[in-house]
Amino acid sequence: MGNLLYIIAVILIIAWAIGFVGYNVGGLIHILLVIAVIAIIVRIIQGRRIL
Structure with missing residues (x-):
């Protein structure tokens, strides 16, 4: 789910x-x-790496 969030943001x-x-x-x-x-920002707050 987190990876999908990053892809959508990009x-x-x-x-x-x-x-x-x-x-x-x-x-x-x-x-x-x-x-x-x-x-x-949500991804950073969750404490996961961006890349």
């Missing part, structure tokens, strides 16, 4: 980066970034 960060650089989708991209950051 995918969301990549999607945000692509959207921020290439497209103007509005607030959706920033919501994806916030979700990814929250997923990473």
